[in-house]
Amino acid sequence: MILEANPVLQTALEFWRDLPKPVNIPDIRLLDVAAIPRALLPHLIIAETTNANFDLSRLRLVGAEIARWFREMPEGMDARAYGALTDPAYIRHMRDLMAELIQRRKPIYCRSVYTLPGLTEGDAENIVTAERLVLPLADGATAVECVIVVETLHASDSRAGPIRMLPPEPGIRVQHDPFEPVA
DSSP states (O other): OTTTTOHHHHHHHHHHHHSOOTTSSOBGGGOOGGGSOTTTGGGEEEEEEETTTTEEEEEEEEOHHHHHHHSOOOTTOBHHHHHHHSOHHHHHHHHHHHHHHHHHOSOEEEEEEEEEOOSSTTOOOEEEEEEEEEEEEBSSSSSOOEEEEEEEEEESSSOOSOOOTTTTOTTOEEEEOOOEEOO
């Protein structure tokens, strides 16, 4: 299984599977925030979605590790305002991810690789790998109206964050791997 090598994402999937599912996916109104495993909290984003355009509409909770890496993701921030801060290709990727999630109504794994230039001339490039597990939630309806995103980031050099990846620092190349449904 793709999550076996990432204990944070594996814990997130187990937590999601154990949530009550009155409409085939968990209802956020039944989510006991105190029951969220501590290992997930720094890597967690809880956001509302808009089914009309497969977008995130509001970031409700952003974990400390996510905020440390991306810097401009405060809780309560309107996702359109966040989209104005970032790269259009990244926003397209996230919309495609939300569309896939809304259609499938099942967890989805994805991985992005950010290649950053070296800090100084002659330094090796730094590879930052972001692994995400996106988990659907309802909000009193049958549609996916909220999501839990659990994300871990790893850097190949000493820059473990914060890194201004969004909007991209000059010279950053981003590769988004295909989405993988999680059984």
